[in-house]
Amino acid sequence: ETGVTQSPTHLIKTRGQQVTLRCSSQSGHNTVSWYQQALGQGPQFIFQYYREEENGRGNFPPRFSGLQFPNYSSELNVNALELDDSALYLCASSFPGQAIGELFFGEGSRLTVL
């Protein structure tokens, strides 16, 4: 149990729709990272938020966007969904001074795009 909670756990969308995924960080963790994990692959870094500002972005198009709120919870928004967006979306939080790779992941949101 990492204390990072994500919702929804599963959802199905159709191509072209929009989706919002949510993440509540562990208490005291002010940094949130989002990862996409396609079936049979390792997680890929989407972006990171620190104190409500984007702090690094991976190789994902602008239709992937995010927000971090004053309570450090976060949202991942994906517009114009494509079939290849079907994946497990993972949120990870970290606290100030924590080593970059020592992440606490939530259980993920599994998105299926039809």
Place this chain on the structure above:
Amino acid sequence: QKEVEQNSGPLSVPEGAIASLNCTYSDRGSQSFFWYRQYSGKSPELIMSIYSNGDKEDGRFTAQLNKASQYVSLLIRDSQPSDSATYLCAVGSSNTGKLIFGQGTTLQVKP
């Protein structure tokens, strides 16, 4: 060339044996290396981190790092069926400071 490469497996070992999982990386400037375990249908869980050349032991797990060869490995001694999972190697990028994962190696420990 992938930034972090692992053999996808499956690697099958009998219960009680040593499982050896390997990973190579391309970024010579990387300074931080991690092993995550992911059970089927679950999220990754950090099991080891290593920052210096050599071995680091934690219980039945030993991480080995060779920066000159750009090689990281994870040894699991006395493997148990409960160790059956996908093991993800992750490397801290020297350019972005962010974590880059390999595709994972599936380990099967047979009773």
